[in-house]
Amino acid sequence: xxxxxxxxxxxLALAAVCSLWFTGCGRSLQSQSASRTELVMSxxxxxxxxxxxxxxxxxxxxxxxxxxxxxxxxxxxESELYQVNQTAYExxxxxxxxxxxxxxxxxxxxxxxxxxxxxxxxxxxxxxxFGTENARLPAQEEITPLLVDRGYEQVQLxxxxxxxxxxxxxxxxxxxxxxxxxxxxxxxxxxTEEYGITCGIINLGGNIITIGAKxxxxxxxxxxxxxxxxxxxxxxxxxxxxxxxTSGNYERYFIQDGVRYHHILDPKTGYSANNGLISTxxxxxxxxxxxxxxxxxxxxxxxxxxxxxxxxxxxxxxxITEDRTVVKTAGLADDTFEGTA
Ligand code: ADP
Ligand code: MG
Numbered sequence: 131x132x133x134x135x136x137x138x139x140x141x142l143a144l145a146a147v148c149s150l151w152f153t154g155c156g157r158s159l160q161s162q163s164a165s166r167t168e169l170v171m172s173x174x175x176x177x178x179x180x181x182x183x184x185x186x187x188x189x190x191x192x193x194x195x196x197x198x199x200x201x202x203x204x205x206x207x208e209s210e211l212y213q214v215n216q217t218a219y220e221x222x223x224x225x226x227x228x229x230x231x232x233x234x235x236x237x238x239x240x241x242x243x244x245x246x247x248x249x250x251x252x253x254x255x256x257x258x259x260f261g262t263e264n265a266r267l268p269a270q271e272e273i274t275p276l277l278v279d280r281g282y283e284q285v286q287l288x289x290x291x292x293x294x295x296x297x298x299x300x301x302x303x304x305x306x307x308x309x310x311x312x313x314x315x316x317x318x319x320x321x322t323e324e325y326g327i328t329c330g331i332i333n334l335g336g337n338i339i340t341i342g343a344k345x346x347x348x349x350x351x352x353x354x355x356x357x358x359x360x361x362x363x364x365x366x367x368x369x370x371x372x373x374x375x376t377s378g379n380y381e382r383y384f385i386q387d388g389v390r391y392h393h394i395l396d397p398k399t400g401y402s403a404n405n406g407l408i409s410t411x412x413x414x415x416x417x418x419x420x421x422x423x424x425x426x427x428x429x430x431x432x433x434x435x436x437x438x439x440x441x442x443x444x445x446x447x448x449x450i451t452e453d454r455t456v457v458k459t460a461g462l463a464d465d466t467f468e469g470t471a
């Protein structure tokens with residue numbers, strides 16, 4: 131059984147770039163720390179590292195993020211994914227190892243979540259254009275034809291030739307729900323394997339991943355913020371060498387005729403998911419998995435989402451419902467959530 135807590139929010143509609151905050155490493159390591167905030171992957175990213183190679187590590191982490199953006203962005207016309215989206219219906223298209231891996235894993239999460247996650251919604255996402263100045267409410271007649279034959283089954287992958295093929299013209303890949311998680315994992319991998327970093331925290335617009343514990347061996351405190359007031363934390367979780375990823379209806383949205391339209395779409399309707407949740411935070415060891423699940427559980431709605439997460443090993447979640455109740459999965463006792471890597 132999940133735990134519920136009553137919660138009354140302050141009704142301040144604020145759009146914020148990130149929905150989690152964190153506490154940093156301790157003072158004695160601060161002489162060897164480096165931190166930078168930059169716009170990358172269409173979001174505000176902060177990398178904070180501790181130890182002798184902190185500065186080098188920060189530079190390398192951002193380099194990695196930029197490299198991945200040029201592969202995985204669905205919007206940037208220069209990206210590999212953008213090019214693949216233009217040709218993969220007409221012909222089998224060969225792709226880089228990175229794009230193949232992200233596609234294979236994203237489609238696997240789509241299958242496992244029974245289509246709540248749907249990374250083939252590229253054309254419908256483009257109609258909405260959330261996060262751009264062209265964001266608008268598409269007409270039903272624009273959306274309906276694109277709902278035909280959508281879904282992960284419509285993308286064919288060939289491992290041997292490393293090619294991608296779309297089975298119908300309605301399909302375009304969009305990894306908005308998984309790419310930041312993949313990038314966070316990759317940034318962490320580079321930092322630990324190539325720079326020997328043992329202490330740090332990366333925040334990719336609400337995708338937070340920690341490297342190890344804080345210098346003093348204490349876990350990192352990750353605050354889940356109030357969707358109505360980002361200066362307020364509704365719950366703090368403690369994690370070591372793990373990730374926390376939030377999806378919310380307040381990150382990219384517009385209001386028209388009193389209705390809030392936000393960037394997490396229900397794949398069945400092509401309109402903003404509206405199943406009773408306004409914020410989902412997933413804790414796991416792997417950030418791409420957590421990213422996929424934060425979006426998928428948002429679409430599922432509370433009951434399905436709780437059952438789904440509670441059936442998984444080593445994954446926990448914090449949900450906020452539209453009536454402002456905070457619900458945590460059963461494994462989130464007072465202990466620290468720890469990754470094993
Ligand atoms: P954020 O980008 O704010 O971290 P998410 O991880 O929840 O949020 O991903 C939302 C993005 O994923 C959207 O901007 C869009 O590109 C894409 N998307 C929207 N709805 C879905 C869905 N049901 N399945 C897969 N991708 C989605
Ligand atoms: Mg996501």
